[in-house]
Amino acid sequence: MLRAKWWKVLSFVLLLYTCTYGFLVKVPRLDDRMKESIRNFFFHVPMWFGMMILLFVSLVYAIKYLKSGDLVHDVYSFAFASMGLVFGTLGIITGAVWANYQWGSPWVGDPKQNGAAIALLIYFAYFVLRGSLLDIEKRARLSAVYNIFSFFMLFPTLWILPRLTESLHPGGQGSDGNPGINGKDMSSNMRTVFYPAVIGWTLLGVWITTLKIRVQMIQLKKDGLL
Amino acid sequence: MIQLLETQIASNEGIMVQSGKIYLVMTIVSIILIGLFIYVASIDKKITQLEKK
Numbered sequence: 001m002l003r004a005k006w007w008k009v010l011s012f013v014l015l016l017y018t019c020t021y022g023f024l025v026k027v028p029r030l031d032d033r034m035k036e037s038i039r040n041f042f043f044h045v046p047m048w049f050g051m052m053i054l055l056f057v058s059l060v061y062a063i064k065y066l067k068s069g070d071l072v073h074d075v076y077s078f079a080f081a082s083m084g085l086v087f088g089t090l091g092i093i094t095g096a097v098w099a100n101y102q103w104g105s106p107w108v109g110d111p112k113q114n115g116a117a118i119a120l121l122i123y124f125a126y127f128v129l130r131g132s133l134l135d136i137e138k139r140a141r142l143s144a145v146y147n148i149f150s151f152f153m154l155f156p157t158l159w160i161l162p163r164l165t166e167s168l169h170p171g172g173q174g175s176d177g178n179p180g181i182n183g184k185d186m187s188s189n190m191r192t193v194f195y196p197a198v199i200g201w202t203l204l205g206v207w208i209t210t211l212k213i214r215v216q217m218i219q220l221k222k223d224g225l226l
Numbered sequence: 227m228i229q230l231l232e233t234q235i236a237s238n239e240g241i242m243v244q245s246g247k248i249y250l251v252m253t254i255v256s257i258i259l260i261g262l263f264i265y266v267a268s269i270d271k272k273i274t275q276l277e278k279k
Contacts, residue, residue, distance in 0.1 A: 003274065012263050019259050023252040036248075207266060214273045 002210045007203055014200030018042050022193045033102075040098050041186070042193050046201040047091035048116075052158075053202050054084035054209065055123070055151055062147035065140060071225060072217070074140035077147060079212040081126060083205045088120050103168055112162035112169040119157040122150045136225065 022042040029035070058080035065073035095113065096106035107113065129146055133139035166173050170185050186194060220226045 008267070008270075015259055015263075016256060019255045020252055023248050023255070204266075207270075211266070211269055211273060214277065218273070218276055 002214065008207050011200050011203030011207060014196045015204060018193055018197040018200055022197065025189050025193050027190060028187045037098065037102060038190070040094070041190060042197040044091060044094040044098060045194070046198045047087045047094065048158075049198045050202040050205045051084045051087035051091060052154065054080045054087065054205050055154065058084060058147060059151040062144035062151075065144045069137075071136070071140060071220065074144065075213055075216045075220065077144060078130065079209045079216065081123065081147060082212060083209040085120065085123055085127075086208075087201075087205055088116070088123070092116055092120060099168075108168065110162075110168045111165045111172070112158070112167050115157040115162045119150075119154050122153045122157075126150055 022039055027036070027038050058077050061073045061077035061080065064070075065077055092113075095116070099108055099110075099113070100106045103110070126143060126146055130139055130143045133142060162169065163171055164173060175185070217226065
């Protein structure tokens, strides 16, 4: 699976489709406040979807590690968390750029913006924790436990609190359902690009993650730990 | 003369400069994407070589 080729090619095809058709697809004008900037949906939002998926995989491997004590699971968990955080950081930066033009300031204190920042900070502490422990077993065990905690902090920070209050993001108080999943707010035209974009970006993230895993494995073998 | 040149340039306008020049942006983004994938693929290949050793 790590070395299989088809999903890497699929990722490339989907992203090439996103980066071409994403600029050509007819987008709704509505009241003309968003204009063409709504196309950021194909780039900014998949960063968050990708982050959530990668962090979920990281969580699964953290639990697996705690069950098995197998260092390989720790390597997987760490690599997926790292790439998830790369996506999250890109998401918050692209969000700030978009907000600057759409809402008038890079940081407007929107509940989802604040929640995302808190979620990222909680995850950054995961890396601080890892970096501060020298014993490999201890590092793997403690960071797996913390990983579980930080994943479940995504529930209030990203999925619950921003939806309870009024938000500039879609899905705040007063909107129907989950904007990410049932997508009533998105035109069907846009959905033909959005979902392939999410899959494409996520697969690219998985690919880069596997590279990190493979490098770590070579390193562990060299150190005689595997 | 300048006017003639301008009309000539205007008539030469291909798909890249029509309307909002969105095709230009599309091409730039696609080039970046292709370059990025080539780079990631080359790292993948290098790691595969390392693993074989």
